[in-house]
Amino acid sequence: MRVILDPRIEAISTIQYLSNYSKIIPFPLLNKEKSVYTDSIDTFFSNMKDHKVLSITEKLATQGFVFDAPYYFAYNLNTQWKLEADIENNYLGTRISIKDAEEYNEAIKDFIKKSRFEEFIEIGKTIYNNAIMEVCDQIKSINAEKELENYFRQKIGESEIILSIINNGNFGVWNEKNNRKAIIIGLMGQLEKVKINTLYIRSLSWHELSHSIVNPIIDNLENIINRYELLFIPIKDKMEQCAYPNWKTAIIEHLIRACTNRLILKYYGKEQYDKANKKEYENGFVYISSLLKALEKYEMEENISFSSYIEKNIAEIMENLTPAKEHQLS
Structure with missing residues (x-):
């Protein structure tokens, strides 16, 4: 499985960090402790504290758009930050209305543009790459897709691991249009000497990738x-x-x-x-x-x-x- 840092996932985490999202949900899904990374967010986005995407994030959180749903949303954005999921016939449709999804998508695109978010990602690439290399070295022996395919006797499809720097949670997401699946691993603010429990990552990968097989069965x-x-x-x-x-x-x-x-x-x-x-x-x-x-x-x-x-x-x-x-x- 390839390991990446995905700007779409990092964008959602950053927006949640800047908003009051972590005060609304009863679980500590974001690490807001002071660090080099949180300092860089606070500095770079200091003029974005009143952007509409933050209040929309908070509103949606009170309606249950939390945990995996925002990341699933992000994983279905294209390179122009436009949502490509067919919400009516998609998991997202159980978590957010079409109207709210369109409003949120427009607000995210506006935030990305006005904040120069892609420039922020570019600046931090060296730091991200170090974390990616450390994780890659520790999980190179894991082949969760093949192990699951052997167990289910079915194809799983292409998958990847996405690191999320200030996230404390771990989620499975998939993009039905591209038949891609990903496991999002929260690094809890760690950027140096990242330690990965391979049993944990392997079982997490089995768990999250299994959703693409089990969910449709139970739906039917x-x-x-x-x-x-x-x-x-x-x-x-x-x-x-x-x-x-x-x-x-x-x-x-x-x-x-x-x-x-x-x-x-x-x-x-x-x-x-x-x-x-x-x-x-x-x-x-x-x-x-x-x-x-x-x-x-x-x-x-x-x-x-x-x-x-x-x-x-x-x-x-x-x-x-x-x-x-x-x-x-x-």
């Missing part, structure tokens, strides 16, 4: 899945704390975590597998044990793709969903 099976919506009630509070507000999203996240943990078992062994399962259970993903059992059956059926297996067996899988006891996770 939503009618069946919604028959079991009462199972959301016991986990609702914990899921909402993780920004998973409904049953369908919770099932997507359960299934992706189960797939990721099966890969952890394959590449890192049972001790790490048990730790991963325990962690997910403690985070509220109590149905993961049932899904792990379903995946064990899938792995034994060698001549069927993941999509076909889930579609064929979804009724049985949902019928067997039961909250695990902690001792049942290993």
Whole structure:
């Protein structure tokens, strides 16, 4: 996987930093501690503190346009900073209205032009390149796409890792027009001596890239899945704390975590597998044990793709969903 710094992602982070975005959301997604990089933002954009894009960012955040959604938006901007996603038939349509998307897009373009943002990126290239080289050196042995393709028995498509300097979060995004996928990794303000946990990055890559396979499957099976919506009630509070507000999203996240943990078992062994399962259970993903059992059956059926297996067996899988006891996770 190639590692890059994407000006579109950095633009969104910068706009969020300059706005009150981090005061609106209940999670510390931006590192606003004083550093060489935050000083450079404060200095370079000192005359942009009243730009309309900041108030729009805040307004959208109060409406739930947070976490991965702004980055998904940015990843679907073209080189002229114009949004190319078909919002009505796209994930973005579940997070932002067409009217708000058009308004936000125009405000971003205006900010980019008036702030000379591309000049800001150009000035910092040496710093960015050092961080990129350090990360590349640490993840050169990771081949998450191939590992996922082998597991799902389906093509994943081209993907990349995008470093985001002041971001504390990690998100998966994709551009349907170009069939490109990316994992955004927050460096939390680090620009020197970047340390990467390869197990963490590998499992994060598996998780985020899996969305491009799992989300469409669950979308197509939503009618069946919604028959079991009462199972959301016991986990609702914990899921909402993780920004998973409904049953369908919770099932997507359960299934992706189960797939990721099966890969952890394959590449890192049972001790790490048990730790991963325990962690997910403690985070509220109590149905993961049932899904792990379903995946064990899938792995034994060698001549069927993941999509076909889930579609064929979804009724049985949902019928067997039961909250695990902690001792049942290993």
